[in-house]
Amino acid sequence: xxxxxxxxxxxxxxxxxxxxxxxxxxxxxxxxxxxxxxxxxxxxxxxxxxxxxxxxxxxxxxxxxxxxxxxxxxxxxxxxxxxxxxxxxxxxxxxxxxxxxxxxxxxxxxxxxxxxxxxxxxxxxxxxxxxxxxxxxxxxxxxxxxxxxxxxxxxxxxxxxxxxxxxxxxxxxxxxxxxxxxxxxxxxxxxxxxxxxxxxxxxxxxxxxxxxxxxxxxxxxxxxxxxxxxxxxxxxxxxxxxxxxxxxxxxxxxxxxxxxxxxxxxxxxxxxxxxxxxxxxxxxxxxxxxxxxxxxxxxxxxxxxxxxxxxxxxxxxx
Amino acid sequence: xxxxxxxxxxxxxxxxxxxxxxxxxxxxxxxxxxxxxxxxxxxxxxxxxxxxxxxxxxxxxxxxxxxxxxxxxxxxxxxxxxxxxxxxxxxxxxxxxxxxxxxxxxxxxxxxxxxxxxxxxxxxxxxxxxxxxxxxxxxxxxxxxxxxxxxxxxxxxxxxxxxxxxxxxxxxxxxxxxxxxxxxxxxxxxxxxxxxxxxxxxxxxxxxxxxxxxxxxxxxxxxxxxxxxxxxxxxxxxxxxxxxxxxxxxxxxxxxxxxxxxxxxxxxxxxxxxxxxxxxxxxxxxxxxxxxxxxxxxxxxxxxxxxxxxxxxxxxxxxxxxxxxxxxxxxxxxxxxxxxxxxxxxxxxxxxxxxxxxxxxxxxxxxxxxxxxxxxxxxxxxxxxxxxxxxxxxxxxxxxxxxxxxxxxxxxxxxxxxxxxxxxxxxxxxxxxxxxxxxxxxxxxxxxxxxxxxxxxxxxxxxxxxxxxxxxxxxxxxxxxxxxxxxxxxxxxxxxxxxxxxxxxxxxxxxxxxxxxxxxxxxxxxxx
Numbered sequence: 001x002x003x004x005x006x007x008x009x010x011x012x013x014x015x016x017x018x019x020x021x022x023x024x025x026x027x028x029x030x031x032x033x034x035x036x037x038x039x040x041x042x043x044x045x046x047x048x049x050x051x052x053x054x055x056x057x058x059x060x061x062x063x064x065x066x067x068x069x070x071x072x073x074x075x076x077x078x079x080x081x082x083x084x085x086x087x088x089x090x091x092x093x094x095x096x097x098x099x100x101x102x103x104x105x106x107x108x109x110x111x112x113x114x115x116x117x118x119x120x121x122x123x124x125x126x127x128x129x130x131x132x133x134x135x136x137x138x139x140x141x142x143x144x145x146x147x148x149x150x151x152x153x154x155x156x157x158x159x160x161x162x163x164x165x166x167x168x169x170x171x172x173x174x175x176x177x178x179x180x181x182x183x184x185x186x187x188x189x190x191x192x193x194x195x196x197x198x199x200x201x202x203x204x205x206x207x208x209x210x211x212x213x214x215x216x217x218x219x220x221x222x223x224x225x226x227x228x229x230x231x232x233x234x235x236x237x238x239x240x241x242x243x244x245x246x247x248x249x250x251x252x253x254x255x256x257x258x259x260x261x262x263x264x265x266x267x268x269x270x271x272x273x274x275x276x277x278x279x280x281x282x283x284x285x286x287x288x289x290x291x292x293x294x295x296x297x298x299x300x301x302x303x304x305x306x307x308x309x310x311x312x313x314x315x316x317x318x
Numbered sequence: 319x320x321x322x323x324x325x326x327x328x329x330x331x332x333x334x335x336x337x338x339x340x341x342x343x344x345x346x347x348x349x350x351x352x353x354x355x356x357x358x359x360x361x362x363x364x365x366x367x368x369x370x371x372x373x374x375x376x377x378x379x380x381x382x383x384x385x386x387x388x389x390x391x392x393x394x395x396x397x398x399x400x401x402x403x404x405x406x407x408x409x410x411x412x413x414x415x416x417x418x419x420x421x422x423x424x425x426x427x428x429x430x431x432x433x434x435x436x437x438x439x440x441x442x443x444x445x446x447x448x449x450x451x452x453x454x455x456x457x458x459x460x461x462x463x464x465x466x467x468x469x470x471x472x473x474x475x476x477x478x479x480x481x482x483x484x485x486x487x488x489x490x491x492x493x494x495x496x497x498x499x500x501x502x503x504x505x506x507x508x509x510x511x512x513x514x515x516x517x518x519x520x521x522x523x524x525x526x527x528x529x530x531x532x533x534x535x536x537x538x539x540x541x542x543x544x545x546x547x548x549x550x551x552x553x554x555x556x557x558x559x560x561x562x563x564x565x566x567x568x569x570x571x572x573x574x575x576x577x578x579x580x581x582x583x584x585x586x587x588x589x590x591x592x593x594x595x596x597x598x599x600x601x602x603x604x605x606x607x608x609x610x611x612x613x614x615x616x617x618x619x620x621x622x623x624x625x626x627x628x629x630x631x632x633x634x635x636x637x638x639x640x641x642x643x644x645x646x647x648x649x650x651x652x653x654x655x656x657x658x659x660x661x662x663x664x665x666x667x668x669x670x671x672x673x674x675x676x677x678x679x680x681x682x683x684x685x686x687x688x689x690x691x692x693x694x695x696x697x698x699x700x701x702x703x704x705x706x707x708x709x710x711x712x713x714x715x716x717x718x719x720x721x722x723x724x725x726x727x728x729x730x731x732x733x734x735x736x737x738x739x740x741x742x743x744x745x746x747x748x749x750x751x752x753x754x755x756x757x758x759x760x761x762x763x764x765x766x767x768x769x770x771x772x773x774x775x776x777x778x779x780x781x782x783x784x785x786x787x788x789x790x791x792x793x794x795x796x797x798x799x800x801x802x803x804x805x806x807x808x809x810x811x812x813x814x815x816x817x818x819x820x821x822x823x824x825x826x827x828x829x830x831x832x833x834x835x836x837x838x839x840x841x842x843x844x845x846x
């Protein structure tokens with residue numbers, strides 16, 4: 001156990017270093033883009049005087065490194081700063097967006113993970129049957145379509161023709177939990193269709209891989225039922241790769257869903273990031289990127305910890 | 319009294335349907351025709367109540383409540399929903415007063431006196447004073463102004479209050495159209511606090527009160543119960559949603575999630591219009607698409623070459639391909655047909671490769687190679703339009719290379735920098751405004767760097783001329799000068815395409831100075 005804690009500590013410190021590097025890369029990347037916030041906001045209406053006034057007020061006329069260190073100084077003290085475009089506190093801007101993103105990712109995960117695992121286990125159990133092939137074809141088809149296409153198909157059938165779910169996720173500030181689940185259902189279903197195949201195929205492959213091992217042979221010779229063999233003997237040993245792929249997909253649900261957010265008008269972090277990049281609102285871009293980077297770092301750490309905990313050989317290394 | 323007057327009486331509730339039928343048949347109308355007319359008038363009577371939900375493009379998380387930063391329909395809806403301007407472009411495209419009751423100018427059109435309506439209150443109970451108006455305009459003036467409307471208030475030399483309800487504005491020069499400049503959507507009237515306009519608390523004199531503003535997501539307004547305009551501010555609640563994706567906007571409208579949407583897709587709008595319960599709103603606005611050439615640089619400093627290019631553009635093909643017919647042909651000048659003093663008598667310039675060749679020859683070329691810079695930042699379809707122009711000009715011996723520029727920084731690095739580029743203009747409701755913005759010598763946005771002595775002289779003359787027929791002559795000649803000598807190909811005015819559910823309705827006229835009734839639909843429309 002002490003070893004795990006030590007590993008977690010080390011990884012967190014390395015994570016901080018990663019975050020620093022990420023912030024530097026993002027800053028340089030946005031700096032390299034043509035134009036700045038003043039030009040992006042004024043657009044065609046920009047004149048040299050108004051652009052200069054804008055830059056002066058927002059301190060965009062300072063050299064890049066000075067602005068970076070000023071931002072870093074605030075960040076170290078836990079101050080995200082303010083959005084350059086509308087002077088709102090970034091922590092306030094980010095808070096509700098992050099909550100929305102996590103809610104959508106959570107709902108999609110709650111639907112897709114059990115579904116994928118069940119389908120995968122059953123596919124391993126009945127491999128090479130009609131069921132196995134059908135599940136494979138259907139999930140691979142849904143992952144092969146672009147997300148927005150899946151989204152439009154769901155909108156067409158479930159929102160416009162059947163009228164079961166709303167076509168846009170209008171999440172006001174004061175709606176109840178179940179109302180919120182209802183309004184988030186279509187984006188969650190879209191994401192489910194997009195991620196199930198990966199997890200399902202990995203579960204199936206990991207289990208089938210083990211079915212040739214001697215101890216499974218032994219279990220079979222003892223006369224155990226196939227379902228008992230798979231759930232009790234094969235699955236625990238297949239957990240490590242499954243956990244990894246599940247966590248990878250959850251990370252994707254948090255950081256990679258901007259297209260789905262746009263189609264369903266879901267107010268998540270992805271939209272915030274895209275808006276801010278297009279307007280060169282650097283502090284907001286930085287804050288979003290750091291949240292995304294942190295998501296990856298923490299989820300990967302979680303995956304490693306879970307793999308170790310579920311595998312006695314890794315838990316007690318000699 | 320004619321039928322129109324009678325209809326007016328019915329719609330204002332001054333006459334019953336039955337009386338109308340009696341009177342109308344006395345005028346010789348059949349009973350069923352009279353019945354239809356009466357119903358039309360009744361339908362045009364604003365009704366209170368309901369909740370308007372609008373799905374709008376062009377909102378972003380970077381939006382700010384500061385009126386100096388507004389650029390498009392989303393923040394315009396929020397601004398006009400909660401605030402008033404000094405003057406207003408009415409549903410019939412005529413200028414009327416908003417908080418100003420009346421105005422007059424000295425004969426040289428240099429000093430303007432605006433009389434404010436009495437008893438207007440902000441939604442926090444403060445009474446409107448001339449100081450509020452002055453502070454609101456000063457918000458956009460001055461050296462360190464970062465306002466997009468700085469050009470509108472630049473003509474003002476001095477502002478002063480005269481008593482409790484009069485603002486006197488002294489201008490640097492004559493400007494007969496000055497009241498139009500004050501109808502701009504940036505110039506909202508805000509309360510004055512310590513000598514400055516207070517936009518941060520977002521209190522206005524408008525039809526609604528801001529309850530919740532989440533940039534890039536949603537804005538929620540409730541009715542201002544003390545609103546002072548009759549028949550305006552009809553909804554109980556207004557919800558403005560940002561829906562950036564056009565397919566999402568259309569499906570939200572079709573499935574009844576929103577009642578009004580901005581910017582319908584030109585490619586599919588005919589299908590949307592066929593959906594039961596959906597009405598398409600299409601108005602020819604002032605928005606136009608141009609290809610400016612920098613006239614101070616060779617070879618564009620030669621007017622014959624410019625004419626050759628103008629003759630070598632097939633405007634009709636551009637209209638049917640790029641705009642899918644949702645627009646009006648333009649005639650190489652920027653004045654839309656609905657602008658007062660538009661010179662519709664200038665013959666439409668036709669695609670004519672022979673004339674193009676003739677002018678090319680006159681300019682001293684047998685054939686010529688030119689670069690045309692384009693990016694979709696100029697307008698959606700700008701690159702396609704450039705490629706089409708390349709094909710159209712090839713038979714005239716003009717060989718264009720379309721240079722695809724990055725969208726980012728297009729307005730700063732390409733437009734007005736590269737010799738020939740693609741561009742759009744939102745347009746202006748008056749000739750003088752449009753000309754002084756983009757055609758006058760030395761204007762900030764004179765994107766062709768064009769300077770024509772006669773034109774500039776006429777511009778000054780037009781500003782101090784208050785006689786309408788003389789102004790018509792002046793502006794007609796100016797449009798002809800741009801048409802024949804200007805450095806710009808103007809090929810089309812685009813229609814504003816938006817859509818509404820039949821649950822929401824409006825009066826007989828819809829303004830065309832901006833999308834959705836000049837951006838004032840929140841204030842003007844009502845639940846059917």
